[in-house]
Amino acid sequence: MAEVTYLEALRQGLWEEMERDDRVFILGEDVGIYGGAFKVTEGFVKRFGEARVIDTPISEAAIVGAAAGAAHMGMRPVAEMQFIDFISCAYDMLTNYVATARYRAGLPTPLVVRGPCGGYVRGGPFHSQNVEAAFFHTPGLKIVYPATARDAKGLIKASVRDDDPVIYLEHKWLYRRIKEQLPEGEEVLTPIGEARLAREGRDLSIISYGATLWKSLEAAEQLERDDGLAVEVLDLRTLLPLDDAAIMRTVKHTNKVLIVHEDTRTGGLAGEIAARINEQAFEWLDGPIMRVTAHDVPLPYAPTLEDYVLPQTDDIVKAARWLAAY
Amino acid sequence: MASRTAPATQSPPIPAGLSRDQLLEIYRYLRLTRTLEERLTALYRQSKVVGGLFRSLGQEGESVGSAYALDRGRNRDFLSPLIRNLGSMLVMGAEPVQILRQYMAKAESPTRGRELNIHFGDLERGYLGQISHLGDMIPVMAGVALTFKLRAEPRVALVYIGDGGMSTGTFHEGINFAAVQRLPLVLIAEYNCWAYSTPPAKQFATAHLADRVRGYGVPAVTVDGNDVLAVYEATRLAVERARRGKGVHAVEVKTYRRKGHAEHDDQHYVPKEELERWARENDPIDRYSKRLLDSGWAEQADLKDIDERVRAGVDAATDACVDEPAPEPESALPAVYASPATAERLWFRGL
Numbered sequence: 001m002a003e004v005t006y007l008e009a010l011r012q013g014l015w016e017e018m019e020r021d022d023r024v025f026i027l028g029e030d031v032g033i034y035g036g037a038f039k040v041t042e043g044f045v046k047r048f049g050e051a052r053v054i055d056t057p058i059s060e061a062a063i064v065g066a067a068a069g070a071a072h073m074g075m076r077p078v079a080e081m082q083f084i085d086f087i088s089c090a091y092d093m094l095t096n097y098v099a100t101a102r103y104r105a106g107l108p109t110p111l112v113v114r115g116p117c118g119g120y121v122r123g124g125p126f127h128s129q130n131v132e133a134a135f136f137h138t139p140g141l142k143i144v145y146p147a148t149a150r151d152a153k154g155l156i157k158a159s160v161r162d163d164d165p166v167i168y169l170e171h172k173w174l175y176r177r178i179k180e181q182l183p184e185g186e187e188v189l190t191p192i193g194e195a196r197l198a199r200e201g202r203d204l205s206i207i208s209y210g211a212t213l214w215k216s217l218e219a220a221e222q223l224e225r226d227d228g229l230a231v232e233v234l235d236l237r238t239l240l241p242l243d244d245a246a247i248m249r250t251v252k253h254t255n256k257v258l259i260v261h262e263d264t265r266t267g268g269l270a271g272e273i274a275a276r277i278n279e280q281a282f283e284w285l286d287g288p289i290m291r292v293t294a295h296d297v298p299l300p301y302a303p304t305l306e307d308y309v310l311p312q313t314d315d316i317v318k319a320a321r322w323l324a325a326y
Numbered sequence: 327m328a329s330r331t332a333p334a335t336q337s338p339p340i341p342a343g344l345s346r347d348q349l350l351e352i353y354r355y356l357r358l359t360r361t362l363e364e365r366l367t368a369l370y371r372q373s374k375v376v377g378g379l380f381r382s383l384g385q386e387g388e389s390v391g392s393a394y395a396l397d398r399g400r401n402r403d404f405l406s407p408l409i410r411n412l413g414s415m416l417v418m419g420a421e422p423v424q425i426l427r428q429y430m431a432k433a434e435s436p437t438r439g440r441e442l443n444i445h446f447g448d449l450e451r452g453y454l455g456q457i458s459h460l461g462d463m464i465p466v467m468a469g470v471a472l473t474f475k476l477r478a479e480p481r482v483a484l485v486y487i488g489d490g491g492m493s494t495g496t497f498h499e500g501i502n503f504a505a506v507q508r509l510p511l512v513l514i515a516e517y518n519c520w521a522y523s524t525p526p527a528k529q530f531a532t533a534h535l536a537d538r539v540r541g542y543g544v545p546a547v548t549v550d551g552n553d554v555l556a557v558y559e560a561t562r563l564a565v566e567r568a569r570r571g572k573g574v575h576a577v578e579v580k581t582y583r584r585k586g587h588a589e590h591d592d593q594h595y596v597p598k599e600e601l602e603r604w605a606r607e608n609d610p611i612d613r614y615s616k617r618l619l620d621s622g623w624a625e626q627a628d629l630k631d632i633d634e635r636v637r638a639g640v641d642a643a644t645d646a647c648v649d650e651p652a653p654e655p656e657s658a659l660p661a662v663y664a665s666p667a668t669a670e671r672l673w674f675r676g677l
Contacts, residue, residue: 025476051476057506059499062465066503069469072449075476077469093496097462103662104441105455110664139662139669163664241666279673 004182007175009149011040013156013188014078018048021076024160027054027063028080037082038116038175060089064113068098068165071111076160081115084169085129098165099140112159114168118211118262119294119310121173124301130210130263132239135167136272142192143240145169147213149180151237154190162192171211178214193238195246201230204324205250207273208260209236212292212311216260219316229324239269247273248281255286256323260316265293287326292319337622342559349623350632352394352554356611357636359386359413362422365640366429370589374648376431377442382410384552384584385518387610389413391557392514392577395565396452396484403565404452404470405484406463407444408491408516410583415444419451423643432650439653460491464500464513471509482568484512484561490521492538493529501574505542508573512564515539515576516551518583523595536578544574551579552610555617582608 004012018024025048026041032055035042045053056063060081067077081087087094094113101107119128135141142164146152152170159166182188198213199220208216213235220231234250236243251257257277259270270291277289292311300306340349363381370379382389389407393414396403407414412425427435429443436446447454454470456463467485474481487497492515504511515535519525532538536546545567549560557579564575582604586593593601618624660668 054507057499057502059465059503061462061496062468062499062503065462065465065496065500066469066472069454069466069471070473070476071469072454072466073470073473075473092459093462093465096459097457097466100457102664104437104445104457105447106437106661107447107449107454108664142663 001181002184003179004149005176006146006149006152006170006178007038007040009153009180009182010156010170011042013153014041014160015044017157017160018044018052021160023074024076024078025052025054025070026078026080027056027067029056029058029082031055031080036080038172041080060086061093064090064093064098067111067113068093068101068109071109072101072107076110078112078114078160081113083127084115084117084131085126087113087115087131087167088134091134094135094141094165094167095138099138101140102164103140108163109165110163112156112166112168114156114159114170116172116175117169118171118173119299119306120211122301122303122306123299125298128299130169130261132169133263133268136240136269140165141240142166142238143169144192144238145209146190146237147171147174147210147235149178150182150188151190151196153182154188155192155237158189158192166192169210173211174214190237193241193243195243196235196237197232197246197250198235199231199233201232202254203229203231204256204258204320205232205234205254206258206260206316206320207234207236207247207250209239210262212260212262215311215313216316218313219320222313222317223320227321227324229320231320242273242276244276244280247277251277251281252284255284256326257285257289258292258316258320258323259289260292260311262294262310264296265291266296268293287323290319290323292316340623341555342562344558346623349618350628352390352558353614353618353624353629354632354636355390355394355413355417356386356554356614357633358416358422358639359390360611361636361640362416362425363412365644366426367589369426369430369644369648375429377429378588378590379429380409380443380588381585382412384604384609385410385516385581386413387554387614388514388516388551388557388579388581390417391554392484392561392579393417395558395561396482398452400450402452403482403484404454404467406454406456406467406486408456408486408488409443410516410518411486412444414486415453418453420444420448420453421643422640423647426643427647427650430647431652432647433653433657434647434650438657459496460488461494461496461500464497465503468500468504468507468509468511471504471511472507474510475507480569482510482512482565484514484565486514486516488516488518488521489526489529489535490524492535501539501544502542505544505574508571510568510571511574512561512568513539513544513574513576514561515546515578516581517578518581520583520587520596522587522591534578536576539576544576546576546578548578548580551581552608552613554610554614581610
């Protein structure tokens with residue numbers, strides 16, 4: 001076993017897939033000799049060469065489009081968005097071209113678009129975004145969002161091997177903050193479409209993913225310590241397709257649900273999760289399904305502002321208390 | 327047919343290394359494109375075409391001439407057509423019955439009724455259908471060409487863009503990426519004078535599409551798009567240079583869209599005399615036929631024979647599919663993903 005960070009786990013996963021399958025290649029901005037803005041691909045160009053680690057112009061639509069064309073021809077491209085905020089420049093390519101390719105024309109399009117997302121890092125409006133809701137609405141795409149080092153590795157490897165296009169969201173606040181013992185010489189694969197029970201409890205369920213998974217776990221510990229509440233925490237890991245079975249299991253176990261995400265509230269994933277619980281497990285509920293999310297504003301830069309806009313551990317604690325008492 | 331060949335002493339040499347059989351094959355593709363579209367027009371008027379009908383009248387020459395310059399066959403060169411490149415698709419091996427089924431949204435159509443008109447592809451025959459978002463196929467075809475380069479395969483990708491489509495961001499991102507990577511990609515830039523109802527003067531401020539492409543370091547030539555052999559020759563040169571690792575090349579073809587954007591469009595914004603002049607003086611098939619006959623490369627009987635066989639083929643293809651069924655409604659659900667295999671049927675459909 002060796003202790004690795006979330007970032008290193010991701011890097012290992014990518015490296016192993018490049019070693020395993022010569023159809024896998026990387027393209028993106030500054031991914032070559034610079035090793036990527038966060039050094040996810042550091043050392044890759046030296047090992048795998050410029051043909052398989054391609055520095056591109058600042059052209060997200062071209063990056064994703066070229067990945068799609070190569071995927072049709074049998075390659076397994078991994079496209080990096082330097083910050084996931086810039087994936088909006090490839091929105092057309094992903095939603096209109098990539099997502100529909102199999103359905104409309106039977107075209108295999110196995111590609112991964114990955115990039116650093118999320119706030120809590122004072123990145124301001126354009127280096128802090130969460131983009132899952134923008135793509136969640138598009139049939140044909142898959143979205144994964146690891147919270148742990150194990151899943152950072154397991155999900156990148158599963159994404160590269162998946163026959164469908166996958167958007168892999170990696171949280172930059174977790175990059176070097178999260179460490180985990182991972183086995184050496186053992187294949188780490190996380191199946192796409194399976195949530196993970198991160199903490200067991202009987203009083204209340206928190207459903208979350210990404211950075212707020214850790215804040216939810218922190219809140220759960222505090223609630224146990226201070227209030228004697230046993231809070232269950234579900235880590236979704238895959239956002240599209242959602243693991244309905246795991247969601248309904250935890251609802252039926254605790255009968256109260258708090259959904260926590262870092263993304264803004266209106267049109268965020270919590271709304272869809274709440275709708276599914278309403279349709280599939282209404283009679284199991286002992287209280288309203290509540291949400292803790294970012295406020296509906298662009299993410300501001302100043303620490304006082306960012307901290308106010310984003311959901312914090314203390315917010316989750318208070319919301320859970322409110323719901324437990326309902 | 328050999329007996330009809332005119333004595334060599336009376337004929338100028340055939341250009342571009344083509345044989346007489348190839349000249350006649352080109353003629354057959356031109357005639358097939360027009361005949362098939364005329365059949366589609368008839369089916370459209372009978373409401374058998376489900377959606378819009380897009381004609382390439384007047385542009386068949388540049389479609390056929392450019393595609394004919396590729397190496398064709400299983401896993402050879404590769405192209406991505408626009409809506410007015412039916413001729414290019416046919417040259418690459420698309421079958422008339424597939425086109426008819428697509429337009430009539432039949433269950434047996436290449437996309438099983440999921441997509442319209444010529445929006446379909448065949449990876450082995452070497453064509454990739456466009457989507458409606460113009461410009462998107464430039465990065466995608468750059469990715470196809472990138473694969474050829476990564477695998478060191480001597481294959482070339484060819485992609486079309488129009489005088490309107492060249493205004494999109496994806497075009498510029500894609501062509502720049504391909505140029506930087508020196509990919510084996512050939513661009514056919516179609517200057518057909520109309521983007522829906524918008525003329526070039528409202529679309530860009532240069533005289534030629536080639537001028538815009540050269541800014542990316544891409545060698546570009548401009549040719550008469552209604553001269554089939556000129557298009558063939560220029561494309562052939564571009565393709566061979568691209569194949570030799572010389573990077574992206576562009577051929578601008580000057581032509582004219584003689585029908586509306588689609589069949590519903592009455593072209594009231596087009597000067598009538600301009601349309602008539604192009605039809606009278608500059609029809610690509612008329613010009614090509616005349617050149618074949620005047621040069622002694624073919625006789626009237628050869629062309630008439632081809633015309634008749636094309637018509638019979640289109641008749642047979644129509645008869646084969648016109649009464650075929652529409653797709654089963656629930657066939658709308660599978661294959662959004664490789665896995666899961668099908669989308670969920672919603673609860674209210676089970677009530």
